[in-house]
Amino acid sequence: xxxxxxxxxxxxxxxxxxxxxxxxxxxxxxxxxxxxxxxxxxxxxxxxxxxxxxxxxxxxxxxxxxxxxxxxxxxxxxxxxxxxxxxxxxxxxxxxxxxxxxxxxxxxxxxxxxxxxxxxxxxxxxxxxxxx
Amino acid sequence: xxxxxxxxxxxxxxxxxxxxxxxxxxxxxxxxxxxxxxxxxxxxxxxxxxxxxxxxxxxxxxxxxxxxxxxxxxxxxxxxxxxxxxxxxxxxxxxxxxxxxxxxxxxxxxxxxxxxxxxxxxxxxxxxxxxx
DNA sequence: TTCCTTGCAAATCGTTTGCATAATG
DNA sequence: CATTATGCAAACGATTTGCAAGGAA
Numbered sequence: 647x648x649x650x651x652x653x654x655x656x657x658x659x660x661x662x663x664x665x666x667x668x669x670x671x672x673x674x675x676x677x678x679x680x681x682x683x684x685x686x687x688x689x690x691x692x693x694x695x696x697x698x699x700x701x702x703x704x705x706x707x708x709x710x711x712x713x714x715x716x717x718x719x720x721x722x723x724x725x726x727x728x729x730x731x732x733x734x735x736x737x738x739x740x741x742x743x744x745x746x747x748x749x750x751x752x753x754x755x756x757x758x759x760x761x762x763x764x765x766x767x768x769x770x771x772x773x774x775x776x777x778x
Numbered sequence: 779x780x781x782x783x784x785x786x787x788x789x790x791x792x793x794x795x796x797x798x799x800x801x802x803x804x805x806x807x808x809x810x811x812x813x814x815x816x817x818x819x820x821x822x823x824x825x826x827x828x829x830x831x832x833x834x835x836x837x838x839x840x841x842x843x844x845x846x847x848x849x850x851x852x853x854x855x856x857x858x859x860x861x862x863x864x865x866x867x868x869x870x871x872x873x874x875x876x877x878x879x880x881x882x883x884x885x886x887x888x889x890x891x892x893x894x895x896x897x898x899x900x901x902x903x904x905x906x907x908x909x910x
Numbered sequence: 911t912t913c914c915t916t917g918c919a920a921a922t923c924g925t926t927t928g929c930a931t932a933a934t935g
Numbered sequence: 936c937a938t939t940a941t942g943c944a945a946a947c948g949a950t951t952t953g954c955a956a957g958g959a960a
Contacts (some may be wrong), residue, residue, distance in 0.1 A: 649920060649940045650934050671925080686942045693940090709839040709891065709949090712924065725883065737882045747894050750869045751857065756896035759841065762879050763886035782932045782959050803950080817916045823950060826913095843925090846947070 655693045657681050662703055668733040670712045682686040691704075708733060708761065729767035732762070736762060781832075787825045789813050794849040796834055800856070800865040802844045840865060842895065859898035866898060 654726045658676050664668065669677075694715050698705045706714045708726050714733060716724075723736040744755045789810050794801065801809075806832055807822045826847055838846045846865060855868040859909045876887045 648935090652933080653940075682941070684945095686944075688923095688926075689941055692927095695926090707839055707841045707937055722881065724905055725879075725885065725887070727885070728888070734885075736879055738879055743892070744847055744894070746873055747857075747870055749857065750871075751894075752899040753857065753859070753866075754897045754902055755857070755894050756860070758894045760890060760891060761877070762876070762883075762887050762890045762891045764835075765947075766884045767884040770886050780960090782913075784915060784959080786916075816917070818919095820918075820951075821916055824952095827951090897940095 652693075654678070654682055654685055654689055655697070658693050659697060659702065659717070662715055665717070666707060667684050668708070668714040668716045670714055676692040678765065688774075706733075707759070716720060723762065725762045725764065725766070727769055728763055729765050732766055732768075734766060737738070784825075785846070786810070786814055786817055786821055790822060791829060791834065791849070796848060797849070800838060800840075800846040800848045800888075802846055806847065820861045839891070845873070853901075855892050855894065855896045857896065857898070859901055860895055861897050861901040864898055864900075868894060 655731050658674055661674060661778050665756070666718075671687070671690055671694055675685070675687050678685055678690065692707070694703070697703045701719060702717075704719050706724060708717055708724070710731065713755065718735070723738055725734045725736045726732070727734070743758050743760070747758070748755050759773050790806055793806060793809050803819070803826055805900055807817070807819050810817055810822065824834070826837070826845075829835045830847070834849075834891070836848050836851050838848055838856060840846050840856070842863070848893070850867070855870055857866045857868045858864070859866070875878060875890050878886050903909065
C-alpha cells in the first residue's frame with residue numbers, strides 16, 4: 647500500500663498542527679470544510695486513522711466517549727478540565743512512570759496513558775463570575 | 779429520586795464483586811442472564827450507570843472502545859495486556875501522581891486515570907509456546 | 911397508591927465501510 | 936495506466952431512551 651498525496655489529508659494535518667487543544671473528528675471536519683466544502687466525515691475519519699497509524703498524529707481517549715486527536719506525538723501528559731472539558735498538555739519531565747509501576751508487577755510494562763482531571767486555570771478564575 | 783431495591787441490580791453488583799478482571803456491560807449481561815433470563819441489556823446498562831454514579835462501582839475507559847466496570851473503587855491502577863486484552867490491577871502505593879503533575883501546571887488537579895500497557899505475566903510465559 | 915424499575919424496541923451517536931468516481935504518481 | 940483517495944450513504948456496535956407494564960415501599 648503506497649501512500650498517495652492528497653490535499654484533504656494535508657489540510658487535516660495542517661489544521662491539527664495549528665491547534666494546541668485536542669480536537670475531535672467532528673471539530674476537524676467542521677474546520678477543514680472551510681477549505682473543502684465537499685469533504686465528507688468519512689474522509690476525515692479515514693485520514694485521522696491513517697495518520698495515527700503511521701504515527702504522524704496520536705489518537706487519545708479522553709473518556710468522554712469521543713476520540714480526540716493530537717498532532718503533538720512527543721511524550722507528554724494530558725489534563726482534562728471537568729468543567730469546560732478542555733484538554734491541555736502537561737509536562738512531567740524526569741518522571742519514569744513505567745519504572746515505578748514495574749516495581750510491584752509481574753508482567754512486562756511497555757508504556758502508559760495518563761489523564762489528569764480537575765479544573766483548568768481559566769475555570770478556576772471564573773469560579774465566581776457569571777457563566778456565559 | 780429515592781432508590782428502590784431491585785433483585786436485578788443486586789445480581790449485577792454481586793457478579794461484579796466476584797470478578798477480579800473488569801467486565802464489559804455485555805459480559806455482565808451474559809452472566810446475569812443465568813439468574814435472570816429475561817433481563818435486558820438496557821437494564822444492565824441502566825444499573826451499571828447508576829451504580830457508577832453513586833460510586834459503588836467504577837467505570838473504566840480502557841481504550842478499546844468499550845466501557846469496562848470495576849467493583850473495586852479503591853484507588854489503584856490498571857494494566858492492559860496488548861496481547862490478550864486482559865485488565866489487571868497494579869499497586870503503586872506511596873506515589874502521589876497528582877502532586878507530581880501539579881508542579882508544572884497552572885490549574886487545579888484533582889485526580890487522574892492511568893493505564894499501563896504491555897504484556898501480562900501469562901503472555902510473557904507463553905511467548906514460545908503454541909498459541910491456543 | 912406512589913413512583914422506581916423493568917423489558918422491549920426504537921433511537922442515538924461516534925465511527926467504519928462498500929461502492930462508483932475522481933485524483934495522484 | 937495502475938492504484939489510492941474521495942464523497943456519499945448505508946451499515947455498525949455500543950449505549951441510551953420512551954413507553955407501558957411490573958414491583959417495591
